[in-house]
Amino acid sequence: EIVMTQSPATLSVSPGERATLSCRASQSVSSNLAWYQQKPGQAPRLLIYGASTRATDIPARFSGSGSGTEFTLTINSLQSEDFAVYYCQQYNSWPRTFGQGTKLEI
Amino acid sequence: EVQLVESGGGLVKPGGSLRLSCAASGFTFTSYSMNWVRQAPGKGLEWVSIIGIDTKTIYYADSVKGRFTISRDNAGNSLYLQMNSLRAEDTAMYYCANSLPGASLDSWGQGTLVTVSS
Numbered sequence: 433e434i435v436m437t438q439s440p441a442t443l444s445v446s447p448g449e450r451a452t453l454s455c456r457a458s459q460s461v462s463s464n465l466a467w468y469q470q471k472p473g474q475a476p477r478l479l480i481y482g483a484s485t486r487a488t489d490i491p492a493r494f495s496g497s498g499s500g501t502e503f504t505l506t507i508n509s510l511q512s513e514d515f516a517v518y519y520c521q522q523y524n525s526w527p528r529t530f531g532q533g534t535k536l537e538i
Numbered sequence: 539e540v541q542l543v544e545s546g547g548g549l550v551k552p553g554g555s556l557r558l559s560c561a562a563s564g565f566t567f568t569s570y571s572m573n574w575v576r577q578a579p580g581k582g583l584e585w586v587s588i589i590g591i592d593t594k595t596i597y598y599a600d601s602v603k604g605r606f607t608i609s610r611d612n613a614g615n616s617l618y619l620q621m622n623s624l625r626a627e628d629t630a631m632y633y634c635a636n637s638l639p640g641a642s643l644d645s646w647g648q649g650t651l652v653t654v655s656s
Contacts, residue, residue: 433600466642468583475633475649476575476583481642519583523642526597528573528585 434458434522438531445536447510453534455503455520464524467496467505470533471516479518480505507536540564540645542634547650554624558650560617560634565645567615571595571637574608574619575646576630586632587619590639602628624654 435458445451455465467480478487480496483503493508507514515538520531546558560572574586587598587608596608607620617634631651635643 464640468643470583475646476643477646478642478644487644521583521585521642523637523640527599528588530583530585533582 433527434461434525434529436520436522436529436531438518438520438534440534441532442535442537444538445510447512447538449510451507451510451514451536453505453507453518453536455498455505455531457501457503457522460500461522461524463499464522465496465498465503466521466523467494468519468521469514469516470519476519510536512538540636542636542645542647544632544634544647544650547632547652549653549655550624551656552625552654554654555620555622556624556652558619558621558632558634558652560647562615562617562634562636565636568612569638570644571639572608572610572617573635573637573643574617575633575635575643576628576652577633577649578627578630581630584630588637589617621652624652626654628652629654 437456439454463483465483468476470476484496495506517533517535519533541563543561573588589608605623609618631649633649635646
């Protein structure tokens with residue numbers, strides 16, 4: 433099983449600033465990496481797939497990068513609605529696995 | 539608009555069974571694999587199972603293998619999860635989500651809560 437490790441667990445950032453979230457895989461997942469956003473009481477929402485492709489209707493301030501074992505989600509000019517928990521997930525092999533999440537707080 | 543609506547959750551005793559359903563609409567059901575993902579209270583996401591378009595491609599997380607059975611009805615645009623021998627650690631919100639074959643989880647339902655407790 434591929435273990436996904438996210439850092440940091442909690443990230444405190446001010447509105448308007450940039451946030452950088454990291455995700456590391458225990459073995460290569462190529463570019464088969466997705467990022468999801470989850471707000472309290474809501475279902476997760478797909479943000480990024482293929483490590484760097486934004487999903488439909490996702491604002492351009494969200495960007496993903498990386499391949500192999502190291503990945504980054506960058507959120508520029510943080511808006512109030514961006515404060516949430518973010519999960520990475522690999523879909524390169526079975527079982528699919530998620531990171532433990534990064535909570536982005538004000 | 540894609541809609542995934544889960545149902546069937548509730549309170550069940552340890553060792554009991556429950557069948558979850560997910561009604562899908564707004565997309566071509568037979569073009570997508572379907573998944574179950576769960577989230578224990580206050581915890582992260584755990585992928586549970588997937589069933590492919592052909593209904594023959596099926597995978598499970600080790601934590602549910604042998605106890606849970608995933609199935610789908612392509613004519614009725616529905617996904618199911620039969621959960622047997624339930625344990626306290628199965629307590630979670632269960633989400634259904636679609637995915638193109640070999641791809642990420644595109645759209646998610648709002649979830650149905652399963653509580654396993656005596």
